[in-house]
Amino acid sequence: MYTGLLHLHRTIAYAALILIFLAMLKSLHGFLNSKEFTDGDRKLGLFAMISAHLQLTFGLIILIMGIGTSRFGDMGQVMKDSAIRFAVIEHPLMMILGVALITVGYIKAKKGTDSRTRFKSMALFFLIGFALILSRIPWDKLF
Ligand code: HEM
Structure with missing residues (x-):
């Protein structure tokens, strides 16, 4: 079950990254070109x-299932090992x-x-959110 969820989490990651990127790009385009914000x-x-x-x-289910297992170790070990710290602390926190x-x-x-404000909000928040997400993705596991 754990492996299945991890696989699902990785598969949806592609869709999420593409959709967030497209929504951000389209909002930025709409904002810069004073387009109408449509449905x-x-x-x-x-x-x-x-x-x-x-x-x-x-992600939360995977995290909760993993905590307490030997895979993640205890808290002292988590902070010392950069790979485990990334998986248990850095990736989840930045993604949240x-x-x-x-x-x-x-x-x-x-x-x-109005359209301008709506495009601006979506472009700005999606851009910062997307940048945070990109900064802590386990790229080696994605490709
Ligand atoms: C857009 C948001 C997110 C993306 C794109 C993303 C992407 C990924 C990817 C690609 C993996 C590697 C999967 C694999 O090993 O097959 C992963 C693992 C993981 N993710 Fe996320 N994730 C996101 C959000 C979250 C959130 C919000 C949490 C928890 C609150 C979370 C918790 C985890 C955990 C615990 C792992 C397992 C790490 C490991 O065992 O090495 N993820 N994520």
């Missing part, structure tokens, strides 16, 4: 946010922060009153 733009942001939330859900920013960006864009 399609909102939906792209929504799908990106949903994929990020799926990652959050499966990234997903939170994407959620804020989507909500602000949804509630925004």
Whole structure:
């Protein structure tokens, strides 16, 4: 079950990265070119946010299942071993922060009153969230 969830988490990672990137790019384009914020733009942001939330859900389950096993060791060992620290602390924390920013960006864009503000919120929050996510992905395991 643990391996299956890890596999699922890796598979959804591709979709999440592509969707977040596309939503961010489209918002930036809309903002810079003073386009109309359409329902399609909102939906792209929504799908990106949903994929990020799926990652959050499966990531938390993987984390909880892994804690206490010899794979992760005790807290002293976690802090000493950089690979374990990355898997148990750095990756989850940075991803939670990234997903939170994407959620804020989507909500602000949804509630925004004019197209420019809506595009700006989505572009800015998705950009920072995406950068945080990219900074702590286990790239070696993704490819
Ligand atoms: C967009 C968000 C995320 C992306 C793109 C992502 C990506 C990945 C990837 C590619 C792996 C390696 C999978 C494998 O070994 O086959 C991984 C592992 C893992 N992720 Fe995430 N993740 C995200 C969010 C999260 C969150 C929010 C948490 C927890 C709160 C989390 C917890 C974990 C854990 C515990 C592992 C296992 C690490 C290991 O055993 O080496 N992830 N993630």
